Amino acid sequence: MADKHILHMLSPLPQVSPFDVNMALDAGYDAVLPYSRIEASDVQGLVQDAIFSRPPKLAIRTGIFIGGRDAIAALDMLAAAKAAMVPPFIVSCFADPAGSFTTAAAMVAKAVQQLKAAHGRTLSGLRVAVFGATGVVGFASAVIAALEGARVTMVGHTGVERVAKSADEIGRRFGVTVAAADGASDAAKEAVLAGADVVFCAGRAGTQILSRAQVAAAPHMLVVCDVNAVPPLGVERLGVQDDGVVLSGPTRGIGALAIGHIKYQTEFGLFRRMIEAQKPVSFDFRDAYAFATDLVG
Ligand SMILES: NC(=O)c1ccc[n+]([C@@H]2O[C@H](COP(=O)([O-])OP(=O)(O)OC[C@H]3O[C@@H](n4cnc5c(N)ncnc54)[C@H](OP(=O)(O)O)[C@@H]3O)[C@@H](O)[C@H]2O)c1
Structure with a gap:
């Protein structure tokens, strides 16, 4: 046998x-x-x-x-x-x-692929904002990006308290510094976006995190990724199959199924x-x- x-x-x-x-x-x-x-x-x-x-x-x-x-x-x-x-x-x-480990790995790897192809950059030194950071995919994405040398901010949709605890835990466990920010209102999200080069959206399935207008208004955004494949999608009009699509100015978008693949x-x-x-x-x-x-x- x-x-x-x-x-x-x-x-x-x-x-x-x-x-x-x-x-x-x-x-x-x-x-x-x-x-x-x-x-x-x-x-x-x-x-x-x-x-x-x-x-x-x-x-x-x-x-x-x-x-x-x-x-x-x-x-x-x-x-x-x-x-x-x-x-x-x-x-x-x-x-x-x-x-979450394989999803976060795929999202960060796809973002780095796009950063290199479209902008000649790596994650090192870039400012990364993670929405949906109290979820397990967001948490793992924050850790991977921070270990790659990014300056990561975990954004909490109910305020800063829970993401601040997660950021502390990441610091203790993995020896990297991660910041925490409030994302409970549109104004708070826009303040985060104003200082972000890369954005990871790991929100609950069927929940829009960012509008197209918010993406367009983000002054430094090079890449935005979304892992939510259930409508409404995490980033308005970033399609699930989009893979490096130009959203506005230098901003490239990667959708949930491009990452899911x-x-x-x-x-x-x-x-x-x-x-x-x-x-x-x-x-x-x-x-x-x-x-x-x-x-x-
Ligand atoms: N593309 C792929 O291959 C793939 C694979 C696996 C998972 N996924 C997707 O990845 C996403 C994250 O997965 P997960 O397991 O980490 O999900 P999760 O546990 O549902 O957490 C998602 C995050 O969204 C937050 N959230 C809940 N309601 C929200 C709202 N109204 N506005 C903003 N944020 C809100 C949650 O906050 P709370 O802590 O307050 O609940 C949490 O931070 C999901 O959309 C899932 O479907 C994709």
Whole structure:
């Protein structure tokens, strides 16, 4: 009997994501097992139960996936999974809560591709505003952009308090400085846009974040990206398939499906890497960003 590729999917939520289940099976896993309502304290026991059930040479065919809706919780669970390994019983791991690491990686990689192509720039030193920053995609986008050397501001649609806490957490965890700003009114959003070179919109599905007039009035905006594919879209009249479309002046726009195409290939590709690996691997948002960057060239 062929040795099966088995993926154990752990999530703190009541269900694991059907999106992730489908993608893992389509990528080549023979079996995908969901475990819901899992906390970091449960991870050691589950992982050790999985690793000791197969001889070490089969470890490479066993994987752990971490889902959920919280980037920090997922990173903590990933760390707990890695700490639970007992050499030579080591299996591969991948964290992508709510698809956020691969979505954020795709959005930042597409923005950098456009910055280079249209403006001859990288993210380094540019001012990046992240709308929808209390969400998990916005959070991960802020971290990736800050680690790329951007001057990131997380914008809160209910005020500055929650994004300020997230910015502090990013500073503690990742050693980068991220600012926080209020985006609760049009005037507050426009004040943020006045000082932004790159804008990431990671708002709730079906929620417009920026009007076309606000984009047109932003004096320095080089690139604006939106990941919301559900009408009304996050940026008025930035179409889901738009990929570097000129919105006004120097501003180029990238829509949700142009980003989603890279997100899909990134998540699928990282599952393939787990399946094909000769040694155990471990993937988080950094690996997703490296993969997405290679994809966009
Ligand atoms: N294109 C792709 O491949 C792809 C893949 C995955 C996800 N997505 C999309 O990415 C987006 C973000 O995902 P997520 O999981 O981080 O979503 P989320 O948890 O729904 O969070 C989105 C953000 O939008 C904020 N928000 C809620 N209502 C708002 C309003 N009326 N005005 C402004 N902001 C508002 C949320 O604030 P609160 O904290 O107050 O709720 C949060 O900051 C969603 O649109 C999702 O559909 C796209």
